[in-house]
Amino acid sequence: MLHIMRRIQDLKSFTLHAKDGDVGRLREVYFDDSSWKIRYLVVETGHWLVGRQVLITPEALGAIHEEKWTLQVELTREQIEASPPLSVKQPLSRQQEEEYHRHYSWLPYWRSSLLGYLGWDSENQREKAEDPHLRSSAEVTGYRIEARDGEVGYVEDFVIDEKDWVVRYLEISTHRGWFGKKILLAPTWIEQVDWEDRKVRVELLREVIRSAPEYEEGQLIGRDYEISLYSHYGRNQYWE
Missing domain, CATH: 3.90.50.10 (Photosynthetic Reaction Center, subunit H, domain 2)
Incomplete structure (x- = not known):
């Protein structure tokens, strides 16, 4: 089976499109330095939200439309605009991630369903989950x-x-x-x-x-x- 693979530079050519309009263009991604999974796309919103960048998680992404050069986002512009503000000048903190997932009512990726519903098993697990392990593609x-x-x-x-x-x-x-x-x-x-x-x-x-x-x-x-x-x-x- 052929997986579609693209360089980040190539993905920057696509416009991210919400359910009701354009969101912006990809600036960089945050990935987990242990699993190398992409946790967030950092999107420049351009003239829509001037001077602002927003996070989009891969779970919110839909299809890529090659002919239109768009990447579908299964969110509304209102949901995205109301999301917590982001400053990429500082490392993304776990507190910012908590606020982000709370905004969308999503269970954070770093919590298994067991921890999410039954609480923490140990202080060691709490400390481990509070360490984001996120790296910026622009930094690396x-x-x-x-x-x-x-x-x-x-x-x-x-x-x-x-x-x-x-x-x-x-x-x-x-x-x-x-x-x-x-x-x-x-x-x-x-x-x-x-x-x-x-x-x-x-x-x-x-x-x-x-x-x-x-x-x-x-x-x-x-x-x-x-x-x-x-x-x-x-x-x-x-x-x-």
């Missing part, structure tokens, strides 16, 4: 990629699987000595992310990365390409 863009034997390039973009709204691959721009070749790395292959030093470490040699199947910007990522990619790195395929 530019992080350096370090192999076991040296640096290979930097994060240029993210490839999103629209079926699950998860970061399926990091698009890596390699050093000029490799003729600007671009390659894809799956988050599951990452050994460690140093958030303070802005580095992504992988347990791979530079030559293995250099000889990986090339990724051409905007290409359709089909199953044949993914099979060759996972085979090259000797990794288990996520779709099996």
